[in-house]
Amino acid sequence: MSSFLNPAQDAPAPAQQPMIVDGDQANFMADVIEASRELPVLVDFWATWCGPCKTLTPALEKVTKAQGGRVKLVKIDVDKNRELVTQLARMGLPMQSVPTVVAFWQGQIADTFSGALPESELKRFVEALLKLAGSAAPAVDLIAQGKTLLEQGAAEQAAQYFAAALQEDQEKPEAWGGLSRALLALGDEHQAAEVLTQVPGKIAEHAEIAGARSALALAQEGRKAQSAMAGLSQRIAVDPDDHEARYELASALNASGARAEAAAALLEIVQRDRAWNEDAARLQLLKFFEAWGMDDPATMAARRKLSALLFR
Structure with a gap:
């Protein structure tokens, strides 16, 4: 399962505030007690x-990162901080x-455990700590924030929000689709595809999931075509009716993020x-629309142009 499929996040701390730090006695009050307020x-x-620390600490870091800012992790080497211990x-x-591991909330000890727990128990x-802190967030809010971050190019943060929404509600197609798209934006096609295999059956055909599948397929097609972009442009310059090259x-333009140009190439074929x-060009254009989303500006503009061509 994708490492992003972990608990939710609500109100992330500012980007400049690290959520995983190495602590010591001098900074314990600020990093732990005050931060826990x-x-x-x-x-x-x-x-x-x-030995067990070498297993537990990476797992704690993974779970903390998945929270996207709702939980902070402070790591303290006991041998370097004997007086504090x-x-x-x-x-x-x-x-x-x-x-x-000791959990702090509002300056007080909230919970503790010893030994290396498996990731599922972590x-x-x-989750229990977050409930105590009252910081659970509705999945719909997490999805909205994830979409905003993805549009802003903050794919890794967006993935954390979508994963957070899934922790709240596994049957949110927007969260599954958003997580796959975020991973795709991070260049991890394998993990993006893996996420889509985990979608519950009852929502597997939802438009959001179909769109994510299309985005993945188009990215794979485009990656192959990108290396030949110069040659393709040259072929078209020599023969404007080389529809295969266009x-x-x-596909290559779409993979590069040039949506308007990609649509224009297909519209030219039509x-x-x-x-x-x-009718391959029109069908591919519809696939683009599905991948981009029906409310995407590039989709709306190209759809108007397609309508004008088809119904002139």
């Missing part, structure tokens, strides 16, 4: 010689062994020879 903080007490032990924390631990060029290759 704004969002839950996990403190991972570890040691270089600790002693002080915490005097407060009643079970600091006899590592790894030990997720449940964090068709492939449209104008010159609508019946070419069994």
Whole structure:
């Protein structure tokens, strides 16, 4: 399963504030106690010689990253911070062994565990902490924020929002489609395709899922055509009726993000020879519309031009 399919996020901290930091005694109050008044903080007490720590810490980092800013992780090397560990032990924390994880909320200890838990249990631990903090967010809000981030080019953050929405509601096609598109924008076609295989059957044919599938297929087509863009343009310059070259060029342009130009190439084919290759240009254009989304400006503009050509 995609590493992004993890718990939700609601109000991410500012981008400049790191959500995973190495802590020490000097910064414990600021990094943990004060920070926990704004969002839950996990403190991972570890040691270089600790075998289980080498398993737990990466898993904690993964779960924390998936929150997109709703949880902070502070990692503290017990050997470099012995005085701090002693002080915490005097407060009643079970600091006899590592790894030990302590959750803080509102300046107080909220929960704790020792030992290397599997990732599934770490997720449940964090989910319980988020519920305690009252920071759960409706899936619809997470999806809306994910779409905004994706439009702004912040694909990794967008993926976290969509994954967060799925943690809240597995039957949101917009979240599945958005997550796949975000991963595709990150250049991870394999993971984008993997996400689509996990869509629940009852929503597998939803327009959002179909659009994501089309976007993935077009990206794969375009990737192959991109390397030949110069040659395709040259072929068209020599023979404007080389519809095969123009068709492939449209795929390459779309993969490059040049949606208007990609649509224009296909519209040119429709104008010159609508019946070419069994109406392939029009059908590919419809596939573009599906992948881009029906409310995308490029879709709306090209749809108007297509209508003008078909009904003139």
